[in-house]
């Protein structure tokens with residue numbers, strides 16, 4: 475949607491700080507949950523933890539070899555060995571997947587679900603084959619619940635898996651007519667599901683608090699930086715820039731005083747040096763202020779600058795476009811947009827012999843695209859490779875943000891720069 479520039483919005487940092495949206499907190503919560511999940515898995519999937527788990531499982535599998543234990547467990551080696559072997563291979567598989575692709579890799583995510591499924595199914599089979607719901611094999615389930623309580627990410631899936639397994643077990647006991655076992659299984663099933671939910675909800679609540687603190691801390695840091703930039707800009711403007719203006723004015727007076735003579739060219743150089751230092755300083759002050767201003771303020775400043783740069787025979791056009799759900803443009807990207815447009819237009823003015831230069835700035839949900847086109851004579855071959863100034867700086871700015879800059883020459887020069895709005899890769 476094309477839009478007209480709106481009047482500058484509030485530049486009061488505290489007004490912007492107040493606008494922390496629930497979406498921002500949700501994004502941060504997602505990140506915190508992922509970090510928490512990966513962190514939790516790291517210890518569990520280490521070589522020593524996996525070895526310990528496998529050793530414990532081997533003990534359980536071999537326990538029926540001792541006749542008194544076999545009587546208590548209600549199953550023999552012929553049952554425990556294959557079932558525990560299935561469970562152990564899924565645990566080892568998950569540990570290998572974690573070591574290879576990390577906690578967020580697709581392979582690991584699948585391996586973890588397979589592991590949960592195997593643990594739950596083997597637990598159900600062992601309880602059922604032991605002949606009674608009062609079985610020590612519920613330990614499998616307790617381990618499963620203990621592993622998931624701290625992981626709010628997959629709570630629905632885990633409750634579903636747990637619920638389905640206990641329901642299947644209760645149905646199997648019911649088919650055998652063992653109603654007391656059905657009642658015990660049902661109670662443990664409900665209790666387990668409630669525990670998983672309760673623990674996961676409390677972990678989620680804790681992580682939400684952490685996410686809110688992170689968002690507010692980042693806001694506060696941004697505000698402090700903005701305030702400091704504003705102070706530096708003010709000091710430069712009111713101090714050094716004012717002194718340079720006085721110097722320029724005195725140099726002009728000096729030029730009039732010396733009249734035409736040998737010293738004229740020295741004074742001319744002096745005037746031009748002071749003027750360009752003053753221009754540089756104004757640029758610095760403006761860049762500092764852009765960081766404290768809004769996107770709309772930047773656009774209106776760009777419009778003014780393009781008009782000023784094109785004053786003369788060249789016609790300057792500028793257009794802005796916001797896509798649906800256009801994102802907020804971070805401070806560093808705004809400064810790069812300003813510099814890129816300035817250099818693109820300045821090059822068209824200085825080198826292109828063009829009649830028209832057109833600037834387009836497009837803001838999307840993930841990128842800002844800047845286009846500067848002129849209808850001039852086009853860039854000479856090799857200009858980009860040879861550039862040590864403007865063109866190479868534009869390319870560097872784009873790369874710095876993880877974006878890219880490209881030039882084409884077709885009836886003039888066309889610059890397209892794409893700047894991502896996320897963190898650089």
Ligand SMILES: Nc1ncnc2c1ncn2[C@@H]1O[C@H](COP(=O)(O)OP(=O)(O)OP(=O)(O)O)[C@@H](O)[C@H]1O
Nearest residue numbers: 821822825826852853854857861863864865866887
């Ligand atoms: N829009 C354009 N049309 C025609 N030639 C161009 C255009 N932009 C750049 N060039 C060519 O590319 C060269 C390199 O440009 P670049 O901006 O890197 O340096 P510069 O403008 O000469 O100096 P500065 O470092 O001050 O920017 C220019 O000297 C010019 O020959």
Ligand SMILES: [Mg+2]
Nearest residue numbers: 821863864865
């Ligand atoms: Mg240049």
